[in-house]
Each structure stands twice: as C-alpha cells, then as structure tokens.
Amino acid sequence: MYFTTKLKKINKHSVPYRLFSHYIQLKGRITKMERLFISRKALLVSIACTLLLATVFFAGCTSSTPQTSTPAATVAATGTPKPVYTASPGNLVIFTAASLSGASTTIGSSFTAANPGTTVSFDLDGTQALKTQVENGAYADVFISASNSYTNTLLSEGYFVNGTVKKLATNYVILILPASNPANIQSLADLAKPGVKIAMEAKQVPAGTATLAVLANLANSTYNQAWENATLANVVTYETSEPAVATKVSLGEVDAGFVYQSTAAAAANGTYQSIAIPVKDNYLQTYTIGILNESINKDAAASFEQYMLSTAGQNILKEYGFMGPS
Amino acid sequence: MTPVHPRQRRYHRTLTYLGAGILIAAVTLYLALPILALFLRITPAMFFTTIHDSVVSSALWLSLYTTTITLAVVIIIGTPFAYFHSQYKYPGKVIVDTLIDLPLVLPPAVAGVALLMLYGRAGVLGRYFNMFGISIAFTTLAVIMAQIFVASPFYLRQAKSLFEQLDPAYEQTARTLGASSLRTLTKVILPMTAGGLVSGAVMTFGRALGEFGATIMFAGNLPGVTQTMPLAVYVGIESNVNVGLTISIVLVIISFGIMIAVRLIQKRGGEHA
Numbered sequence: 001m002y003f004t005t006k007l008k009k010i011n012k013h014s015v016p017y018r019l020f021s022h023y024i025q026l027k028g029r030i031t032k033m034e035r036l037f038i039s040r041k042a043l044l045v046s047i048a049c050t051l052l053l054a055t056v057f058f059a060g061c062t063s064s065t066p067q068t069s070t071p072a073a074t075v076a077a078t079g080t081p082k083p084v085y086t087a088s089p090g091n092l093v094i095f096t097a098a099s100l101s102g103a104s105t106t107i108g109s110s111f112t113a114a115n116p117g118t119t120v121s122f123d124l125d126g127t128q129a130l131k132t133q134v135e136n137g138a139y140a141d142v143f144i145s146a147s148n149s150y151t152n153t154l155l156s157e158g159y160f161v162n163g164t165v166k167k168l169a170t171n172y173v174i175l176i177l178p179a180s181n182p183a184n185i186q187s188l189a190d191l192a193k194p195g196v197k198i199a200m201e202a203k204q205v206p207a208g209t210a211t212l213a214v215l216a217n218l219a220n221s222t223y224n225q226a227w228e229n230a231t232l233a234n235v236v237t238y239e240t241s242e243p244a245v246a247t248k249v250s251l252g253e254v255d256a257g258f259v260y261q262s263t264a265a266a267a268a269n270g271t272y273q274s275i276a277i278p279v280k281d282n283y284l285q286t287y288t289i290g291i292l293n294e295s296i297n298k299d300a301a302a303s304f305e306q307y308m309l310s311t312a313g314q315n316i317l318k319e320y321g322f323m324g325p326s
Numbered sequence: 327m328t329p330v331h332p333r334q335r336r337y338h339r340t341l342t343y344l345g346a347g348i349l350i351a352a353v354t355l356y357l358a359l360p361i362l363a364l365f366l367r368i369t370p371a372m373f374f375t376t377i378h379d380s381v382v383s384s385a386l387w388l389s390l391y392t393t394t395i396t397l398a399v400v401i402i403i404g405t406p407f408a409y410f411h412s413q414y415k416y417p418g419k420v421i422v423d424t425l426i427d428l429p430l431v432l433p434p435a436v437a438g439v440a441l442l443m444l445y446g447r448a449g450v451l452g453r454y455f456n457m458f459g460i461s462i463a464f465t466t467l468a469v470i471m472a473q474i475f476v477a478s479p480f481y482l483r484q485a486k487s488l489f490e491q492l493d494p495a496y497e498q499t500a501r502t503l504g505a506s507s508l509r510t511l512t513k514v515i516l517p518m519t520a521g522g523l524v525s526g527a528v529m530t531f532g533r534a535l536g537e538f539g540a541t542i543m544f545a546g547n548l549p550g551v552t553q554t555m556p557l558a559v560y561v562g563i564e565s566n567v568n569v570g571l572t573i574s575i576v577l578v579i580i581s582f583g584i585m586i587a588v589r590l591i592q593k594r595g596g597e598h599a
Contacts, residue, residue, distance in 0.1 A: 126564070128565060129564050131564075197461075202547065202561055204565035236464040236546055236548060237547050237548055238546075238548060238561075239547065240542070240547065240560065248546075251442070251446065252447060253446045253447050253463055
C-alpha cells in the first residue's frame with residue numbers, strides 16, 4: 001500500500017473502532033483509504049447528531065410556557081410568542097374565520113399590549129373546518145364565525161356560553177381580478193364568456209354560500225339564468241377557504257375570483273383589480289363572536305370579546321376592510 | 327457465567343413472550359382501530375345510500391381513472407428508465423439518483439406549489455403553453471401530473487434496485503443461447519423481477535390514490551374534473567359527514583383489495599419475490 005501512515009496503536013475496544021471496524025481490513029495497519037472512510041462516516045454521523053441535537057434544542061427552547069406575570073410594556077415589544085393551541089391558563093385560543101387572517105396579527109398584538117398577562121393564539125381556517133374540529137373535541141376559548149348558520153348550529157349543540165354570542169362585523173362579496181386582468185373582464189356580464197376561469201369557495205365555506213346567493217340574486221335581477229349557468233360552468237376550482245381564492249387570483253392562475261370586500265380593501269395597492277357587486281344583489285355576511293363552554297379562560301375570553309366589540313377592536317376591523325356589525 | 331436456574335430461564339422466556347405480545351398488540355391495535363372506527367361510525371344502510379351520491383361516484387370514478395393512467399405512465403416510462411439507469415454509468419447519474427428520491431421527502435403541498443409555479447398559466451413554462459392555448463392547471467391532466475410527481479419514486483427506486491441486483495449472467499446466458507433482446511427481456515428479466523416490480527407498482531398506486539396536497543394546490547378542486555377521493559373526503563367531512571365516511575370506507579376497501587390481490591399474485595407467481 002502506498003499511503004500507509006505511521007499510526008499510534010489503535011484501541012480495538014474503543015467505540016469508533018467497533019463501529020467502523022467492518023470498513024477496516026482487520027490485519028495490518030489502517031490504510032489512508034480506510035482512514036478516509038472512517039472519517040467520512042464519522043463526519044456524516046456527527047453532522048446528523050448535531051442536526052438532531054440542534055432540532056431538539058430549538059424545539060425545547062421555543063416551546064412557550066404560560067406567562068403569568070409579565071412586566072407591563074414589554075410583552076408586545078418582545079415579539080409574538082409561539083402560538084399554543086391547547087388549553088392553557090393565560091392563553092386564549094381563538095378559532096377565527098380565515099378571512100380575518102390579515103387582521104388577526106394586528107388584533108393579537110394590540111390586545112396583548114392592552115392586556116399584559118394574556119396571550120392570544122389564532123387558529124385560522126374555513127369556518128366549516130373549525131366548526132367540525134370543535135364538534136370533534138378541539139379546544140378553543142373564543143370562536144369567530146363567518147356564518148350565522150354555523151354559529152346557530154354550534155349554539156343549538158350547546159357549545160357556546162349562553163348570552164356571549166354577539167355580532168362582530170359584516171362583509172360583502174366582491175369580484176377580484178388579477179392586476180393584469182388577462183381575460184379583460186370589464187363587467188359582471190363578462191364572467192359568462194366561454195373560456196373565462198373563475199375561482200370560488202366551496203359551498204360549505206361561508207364565502208361560498210354567500211357567492212352562490214349573490215350569483216342567484218344577480219341572475220334574478222340583472223342577468224338571466226343562462227348567465228348564472230355559464231358563470232358556474234366557468235368555475236375551475238372550489239377552494240376550501242377564502243384566502244385560497246385570493247391567492248389563486250393574485251398568482252394570475254385564474255381570471256377572476258369571488259372574495260370578501262375586506263380582502264380586496266386590505267390588499268396592497270395594485271394586487272387586484274375589482275368589480276363591485278350592487279348592494280341590492282349582494283349578500284351581507286355577518287361575523288359573530290362567542291365564548292365556548294369548554295374555555296378555561298372565560299374571564300380573559302370575555303375581555304377579548306369586549307375588546308373586539310369596542311371602538312378599538314372595531315377600528316382595527318375597519319382598517320382591514322370589514323364593516324360594522326349592524 | 328453463573329449457571330441459570332431452569333425456573334429463572336422459564337421466567338425470562340415468559341417475560342420475553344409477554345413483552346413481544348404487548349408490542350405486537352400495541353402496533354396492531356394502533357393501526358387497526360382507526361380503520362375499524364370508520365366502519366363503526368356509519369350504518370351499512372347509510373353507506374349504500376350515500377355511495378350513489380353524485381359527489382361520491384364522481385370522485386370514485388375520477389380517482390380510479392387518474393390513478394390508473396398515472397400507474398400506466400410510470401410503469402411504461404419508468405421501467406426502461408430504471409433499466410438504463412441501473413445498467414449504465416453516465417455523467418450526472420448521482421444527481422438523477424437524488425432527484426428520483428426527492429419527491430419522497432418533499433412535502434406534497436410544496437410539490438403542488440412547485441408544479442403550479444412551473445406549469446401554471448403565469449408559470450415559468452406555462453406562460454408559453456398558454457400562448458398556444460394549452461392550459462394545464464385546474465385540469466384532469468394536472469391531477470395526473472401531480473400524482474406522477476409524488477408517486478413515481480416508489481416504483482422507480484424499486485425497479486432501479488431490482489435491476490441493479492440482477493445477475494448479468496442470466497441475461498448474458500440467454501443472449502449467448504440465441505435469444506433476441508426482446509425475448510430476453512420478456513422471458514428472462516421481467517419474470518425474475520416481476521414480484522418486486524408489482525410491489526413497487528402497488529405502492530405507487532396507493533400513493534397516487536391518496537394524493538391530496540399537490541392535487542388541491544395544482545389542480546384545484548372541481549367535482550368531476552379534479553376532485554379526487556381524498557379531496558372529496560376533506561371537503562365532505564366538513565359538511566356531510568356521511569359522504570366523508572363513505573368515501574373513506576371505499577378507499578379502505580380498495581386498499582385492502584389491492585394488497586390481497588398482490589399477495590395472491592405473488593404466491594401463485596413463484597419463488598422470485
């Protein structure tokens with residue numbers, strides 16, 4: 001062998017030797033090739049171990065513990081803590097309709113700034129998904145629903161604390177188009193043109209029910225049944241939440257999408273073009289807020305509900321394009 | 327070594343059997359009980375009524391149709407690819423090897439986003455297809471492409487390792503005895519690797535049938551066109567639990583059916599598993 005090096009005597013009982021001995025020719029000195037093998041394998045194993053340790057370390061580090069008493073002004077300043085979705089004192093789990101995604105971060109930080117000692121974690125999803133989760137045992141303190149009918153179902157099933165279900169906000173449906181308007185849609189009538197691709201929410205999603213009602217209203221008042229049929233035939237996807245429709249439109253993958261006015265209003269300038277739907281044909285979606293019976297933080301939940309219904313909370317919602325509850 | 331008393335040995339053995347029994351029971355129950363729960367939450371009458379629901383039947387038909395095409399494409403293109411990839415060295419072989427494994431570790435939603443970014447109307451390639459009037463996203467073709475992307479590694483890896491382990495002596499002997507390439511392939515190579523290829527195909531079928539994230543991202547969710555069974559379960563369970571349960575049960579039955587069929591084929595097929 002050309003490249004043998006003079007080595008110190010190897011301890012044959014050491015762990016590295018026992019691990020790598022099958023790579024080594026058992027008689028004679030370890031060749032440079034064999035050293036290379038051992039060192040490469042050792043390197044890979046040590047990288048893997050380091051990554052594993054790092055992951056465990058970071059997971060351990062960032063798991064949040066309930067904050068009981070924190071100094072007043074610094075809670076908001078230290079940034080958003082990692083959300084906690086299990087029942088924990090001092091932390092509110094808020095099941096929120098997905099259309100409030102944008103507003104939720106602002107709501108969270110201003111509420112926690114005004115109420116040090118409480119943290120909030122938002123679970124955002126289509127209202128229909130959240131309702132199913134609650135019915136199957138998921139924990140939440142507060143439930144913000146985008147649909148009166150789902151709220152009523154949960155009420156009748158006894159999930160809400162009596163008297164805590166209040167109207168939070170309202171929203172109308174609007175049609176949005178990608179900024180470049182690839183299908184050159186100028187009015188609602190153009191939606192029925194062949195080849196137009198429309199994205200809509202599935203009918204189980206509150207925004208989907210609202211959109212279907214809007215289309216029916218428009219067919220009755222302005223356009224005809226043929227228009228409604230053609231428009232529905234142009235739908236290429238029924239998304240499972242309202243923001244998903246907005247995403248597909250912003251990517252330019254579809255020509256038009258039905259979303260809430262709040263989404264169009266809150267988007268950065270130039271993300272979408274939009275076509276308003278006449279109020280008389282529109283569907284007023286009512287958002288409700290309520291405290292769930294299973295909550296272990298009923299006082300904190302009540303103050304959150306109070307905050308959302310107060311001028312402060314309502315102003316945040318208005319900022320994101322929602323309208324008042326009445 | 328101190329001698330072990332026979333009673334101690336028996337005690338150790340019982341303990342081992344007990345421990346093994348508990349482990350086996352735990353694993354079996356953990357896998358079997360959820361499946362059982364599916365059947366217990368719906369009555370047979372409701373099941374047979376719901377199965378005629380248009381959502382269920384269109385999802386069923388679409389899933390089977392797309393998965394069969396996916397499987398056919400993967401087998402027809404994947405087998406020769408795996409053969410050449412395993413037999414020859416070529417520049418970049420290591421990269422191709424890694425890429426074959428990539429969809430296995432890539433989260434399906436990421437795969438869907440990636441496909442959308444490439445083939446979508448505003449996509450890197452898609453914008454050129456769009457100029458010719460070809461649109462891929464939100465069509466059944468998109469479903470098939472998403473399924474192929476996530477499910478092909480199962481077949482390709484299996485085929486590749488089978489062909490690698492194949493002793494070239496068999497092929498060479500057949501050729502020296504006068505068999506043509508095609509005859510060698512059909513009479514020698516394929517029968518030897520059939521068992522493994524079938525199991526790879528089964529895994530591909532199962533993975534393609536269950537694909538959700540990439541499908542909903544790239545192909546969307548439209549009943550009859552892109553709403554495969556997993557999508558229908560997801561949407562259905564939120565509104566009509568019975569629809570969700572019925573489709574889930576159908577999927578379980580199909581999965582079991584495939585596994586049993588494969589076992590029977592392999593048993594009858596012969597010794598080369």
